[in-house]
Amino acid sequence: MGPLIPLGIIDASWNNVFAILLGIAFGFILESSGFSSSRKLAGVFYGYDFTVLKVFMTAALTAAIGIYYFYFLGWIDISMIYVNPTYLGSAIVGGVIMGLGFIMGGYCPGTSYCGAAIGKIDAIVYSIAMMAGIFLFSEFYPLFENFYNSGYLGNVTVYDTLGISVSLFMIILVIISLAAFYATSFIKKLVKKVEY
């Protein structure tokens, strides 16, 4: 019955060992999918490469469906699965700033580590600058502290917020994703090809 470490089925001292192993797989999968290339990543915003959309949505859905399937089968204690908390204002503002960072820098933290690992100097610069950004936020934190802690809605799920069942929510999500994947094939034909 999962989750194995929180339930004590695997000793907590293994946590960091798993961190490394799971991280290796994460880096390998990202790099193999092309996420070490900023020009490939930026493609989703200009219509010349939809890898980001396809990988992201497929991964999120596979994991979400997998977790709930395990739950229906009695293989996982869903109450012990971490649902990250919502702080609405801070999350939105953070997202807007991150979006700007993404389109300017062509990376996000995880992908910048992958790019750096294969020698991309722009990824290395991005990663260092990212730490500088964290430093700036930390130094000026007292100015944002109230805003940062505002809009707390708890560790809520989307389906609870919408008032629908989890199954219905997943079906809707799958339909939207499939429609998006289908649409990308048309958009790509309309957009000028980019060699990278």
Add this chain to the structure above:
Amino acid sequence: MKDKSKIYWNPYFGGVMLGLLLLVTFYITGRGLGASGAAKSGVVAAINKVAPEHAQESTYYSKFISDDNHPLNQWLVFEVIGILAGALLSGALSNRLKFKVEHSPKISSGRRLAFAAFGGLAFGIGSQFGRGCTSGAALSGMASLSLGGFVAMLSIFGSAYAFAYFFRKNWI
């Protein structure tokens, strides 16, 4: 000899693999993956080393400093060490290991590096407001169907799309 370096996995295959990895991660640890948290731990550790009183007095750094645990002894820090190794391995197998500045031929590498710096800086700031990045807040959040996860995903991508027009010269 075929050029392997431009051959990547089919994105749907990559997505399924990543989704299965996320599932295994939740199954073992009860939480998802992440990335920006490790950078934050790096910053906290560095400041705590160089200016410990400042770090311990500050409202933000002090949240992540404890007497009995080094700030770098965090799950995400070990995970990121793994990410670097895994990406290196994949890059090596695909002949993609090369020091270079990747940029559109229409701009100089200097310009690309300048934007990489500004972009990283912005993302670093945003990741703290957002309590995570695309991996930790958005991807893992969506896998657990959290409202925060979907809000993160929509605002990050919505914002990037909204700003895309202004930076198009750097990419296309």
